[in-house]
Amino acid sequence: MIDIFDGLTHAFWLVVTLDADLVEISLRSLQVTLTALAISSVIAMPLAALLAVRRFRFRRYVIAVMNAFMGLPPVVVGLIVYVFLSRSGPLGVLGLLFTPTAMVIAQTIIIIPLIASIAHQSLRDLWQEYHDLLISMNVTQTQKIMTLIWDARRALLTAALAGFGRGIGEVGAILIVGGNIDHATRVLTTAIALETGKGEFALALALGFVLIALSIGVNLASHMMSRTEREGRW
Amino acid sequence: MQLFPLIVEGARSSRQGKVLVGPVDLVLDGIGTTVVIGPNGSGKTTLLRLFHGAERLTGGSIQWACSEVEARHETAFVFQRPVMLRRSVIDNIAYPLRIRGIKRRHALEEASHWAEKVGLDDMLDRQATVLSGGEQQKLALARALITKPKLLFLDEPCAALDGRAMQEIETILGQAKANGTALIMTTHDMGQARRLADDIVFLLKGKVHERTAAQAFFETPQTSEARAFLRGDILE
Numbered sequence: 253m254i255d256i257f258d259g260l261t262h263a264f265w266l267v268v269t270l271d272a273d274l275v276e277i278s279l280r281s282l283q284v285t286l287t288a289l290a291i292s293s294v295i296a297m298p299l300a301a302l303l304a305v306r307r308f309r310f311r312r313y314v315i316a317v318m319n320a321f322m323g324l325p326p327v328v329v330g331l332i333v334y335v336f337l338s339r340s341g342p343l344g345v346l347g348l349l350f351t352p353t354a355m356v357i358a359q360t361i362i363i364i365p366l367i368a369s370i371a372h373q374s375l376r377d378l379w380q381e382y383h384d385l386l387i388s389m390n391v392t393q394t395q396k397i398m399t400l401i402w403d404a405r406r407a408l409l410t411a412a413l414a415g416f417g418r419g420i421g422e423v424g425a426i427l428i429v430g431g432n433i434d435h436a437t438r439v440l441t442t443a444i445a446l447e448t449g450k451g452e453f454a455l456a457l458a459l460g461f462v463l464i465a466l467s468i469g470v471n472l473a474s475h476m477m478s479r480t481e482r483e484g485r486w
Numbered sequence: 487m488q489l490f491p492l493i494v495e496g497a498r499s500s501r502q503g504k505v506l507v508g509p510v511d512l513v514l515d516g517i518g519t520t521v522v523i524g525p526n527g528s529g530k531t532t533l534l535r536l537f538h539g540a541e542r543l544t545g546g547s548i549q550w551a552c553s554e555v556e557a558r559h560e561t562a563f564v565f566q567r568p569v570m571l572r573r574s575v576i577d578n579i580a581y582p583l584r585i586r587g588i589k590r591r592h593a594l595e596e597a598s599h600w601a602e603k604v605g606l607d608d609m610l611d612r613q614a615t616v617l618s619g620g621e622q623q624k625l626a627l628a629r630a631l632i633t634k635p636k637l638l639f640l641d642e643p644c645a646a647l648d649g650r651a652m653q654e655i656e657t658i659l660g661q662a663k664a665n666g667t668a669l670i671m672t673t674h675d676m677g678q679a680r681r682l683a684d685d686i687v688f689l690l691k692g693k694v695h696e697r698t699a700a701q702a703f704f705e706t707p708q709t710s711e712a713r714a715f716l717r718g719d720i721l722e
Contacts, residue, residue: 385571388538388562389585
């Protein structure tokens with residue numbers, strides 16, 4: 253209990269004094285996760301819409317695999333990305349291992365199935381509603397996808413926020429491919445793991461509280477910017 | 487571009503072995519309003535969807551005077567239960583123009599004009615999904631007519647609407663007809679069929695049982711089934 257109180261107090265002072273290390277790793281956490289989120293959204297949302305509107309032979313299996321991948325173990329993803337990016341790996345020549353870019357790649361792989369699956373549920377329901385109308389208007393496949401994405405944007409925001417939540421709290425994969433290098437690849441979650449290992453529970457808790465606050469802040473900001481929960485508006 | 491005549495030869499539609507419609511043979515010249523009537527399950531909606539290309543033929547053919555792609559471009563469809571895009575009223579009406587590549591500003595101007603025509607000009611920014619049934623149907627009509635189609639399909643456009651809403655819809659349809667849009671519609675309401683129809687197609691068990699001018703159909707129906715239907719008898 254004392255540890256939690258110490259953690260809260262520590263977190264308060266770290267934030268109030270704008271501790272340089274805290275600011276640096278917080279910004280890196282945001283940078284890595286928001287970049288991964290942006291890339292994942294650009295890939296996952298049209299993919300989800302395509303799976304909703306297009307019928308093809310192995311569609312059900314693709315959806316089943318996509319849903320199963322929501323539970324991808326981050327450590328395994330990290331390991332696979334590590335193998336690909338390591339010096340002897342197929343992409344070793346790019347020299348990306350132990351860089352924020354490697355962390356973005358790992359997080360993107362983890363987030364895509366989650367966003368795609370949640371988005372697919374919403375877009376499939378909307379497609380059932382719109383099907384007859386859009387077919388009668390002779391809209392192209394691309395127009396169908398754009399219409400669904402635009403009209404389901406509130407639900408897609410929720411999917412994106414779920415992806416953000418998974419990314420910002422992720423530690424296994426980015427620890428493996430990032431290496432938790434101070435002033436280079438250290439982020440909030442890897443710093444928490446490090447401080448816990450060192451027995452610095454108060455600092456670890458402080459970082460944890462900052463992480464939670466950051467997550468809530470991003471969620472609130474996105475809801476306010478997109479004006480959800482406002483009566484009479486989509 | 488010439489849309490009519492619409493030549494239907496042996497058109498059939500079946501699902502899981504059950505024949506929904508057909509075989510149907512018809513020639514429609516697209517003059518005025520053709521009303522398709524018949525009891526529940528006679529295939530009225532399926533026939534309309536076949537004409538529009540929204541339902542696949544399982545036999546026979548439906549041929550326009552132009553290509554099928556051109557025909558789809560020149561026709562519009564209004565459903566019994568209007569489908570509202572999750573957008574504002576004005577964005578819903580403007581949608582067909584936007585997907586045809588018309589610039590947003592021009593599309594919105596045109597949509598505003600159509601909203602005024604159908605009496606929705608005081609609710610342009612409102613969510614379409616919160617409108618009443620009659621308002622949604624008027625919106626659906628404006629959205630269908632904004633592209634100035636040569637032919638408008640309507641599947642029971644006034645089902646579940648009260649008398650006033652029905653009157654407003656019929657007025658809009660009358661204006662569309664006066665502006666040169668041909669109408670092919672289904673209805674259960676014989677009063678509406680009498681008011682609007684120039685031409686009647688009476689469907690029974692998926693087949694065209696009688697096809698004649700509206701006045702002749704209502705005054706001197708040729709078949710016993712048509713007479714029974716007009717009397718309000720239940721047809722098996």
